[in-house]
Amino acid sequence: MMILYDEMTKEYEESTIYLLGYSMGSGIAAQVAAANDPQGLMLWTPYYSMVDMKNAAYPFLPSFLVRYPLRTDLALQKIEEPITVFYAENDQVLPVERAIKLNQFLDGNDQHYMLKGQRHNGLFFNKEVRRRTPEILKNM
Numbered sequence: 001m002m003i004l005y006d007e008m009t010k011e012y013e014e015s016t017i018y019l020l021g022y023s024m025g026s027g028i029a030a031q032v033a034a035a036n037d038p039q040g041l042m043l044w045t046p047y048y049s050m051v052d053m054k055n056a057a058y059p060f061l062p063s064f065l066v067r068y069p070l071r072t073d074l075a076l077q078k079i080e081e082p083i084t085v086f087y088a089e090n091d092q093v094l095p096v097e098r099a100i101k102l103n104q105f106l107d108g109n110d111q112h113y114m115l116k117g118q119r120h121n122g123l124f125f126n127k128e129v130r131r132r133t134p135e136i137l138k139n140m
Contacts, residue, residue, distance in 0.1 A: 001028045005036055015039055018137060021046065021125065027070035034075040039140050040082040042133070044123045047094045048073050054129065056098055076105040082126050084136050085112040086129055093120040111136070 004100040008017055021029025026046035033041040047053050049071045051063045058106055063069075076083060083106060087096050096114075103112055123129055 001032050002035065005032050005038075009036075018042070018140060019139070020044070023120065027072045027075070030072045030075035031070065031095075033081065034078040038081060040084070040136075042084045042086075042136065043072075043081060043102075044086045044129070045088045045091055045094055045120055046072055046085060046099050048098055052098055053094070056095055073102060073105060076102060081109075082136075082140070083110040085110075086123065086126075087112065087114050088118040088120050088123060089114055089116050090118060091120045098137060 005017070005019075014037050018040050019029045019033050019038050020042045021027065022044040025048075026043040027050065029041060030043065031047070032038075048072075049069055050066050051069050051071075052073075054061060054063065054066050086108070087099060087103060089096060091099070100114075106112060113128065113132065115123070115128055118126055
């Protein structure tokens with residue numbers, strides 16, 4: 001993803017780049033945003049970290065088995081640009097009760113939304129996401 005971001009900055013001003021990460025891509029997008037200076041970051045159905053996900057599903061396995069820990073929690077603490085997070089209330093893939101812990105790393109410039117009745121898949125069809133996303137991007 002860093003290679004792709006670097007290529008984008010060859011054609012676009014970094015201040016015009018807005019990153020979006022969905023599901024497993026949310027951790028990668030957060031890492032890229034933390035290492036660069038995009039205009040903002042939007043996360044759809046994120047996770048706290050891969051180690052946290054391992055602990056939710058397989059608590060008996062040691063954490064060193066997770067090759068890429070993808071610590072979304074640590075990345076968010078490094079990002080100064082606006083962050084928007086959409087959580088799926090009925091997420092059956094990435095448990096929302098674990099992901100929502102990311103809110104502690106958001107500040108006054110950031111926003112988060114709980115999508116009532118939403119499952120993990122099909123978030124791009126959600127009416128609230130479709131309504132809010134253009135507003136968020138317009139206000140950047």
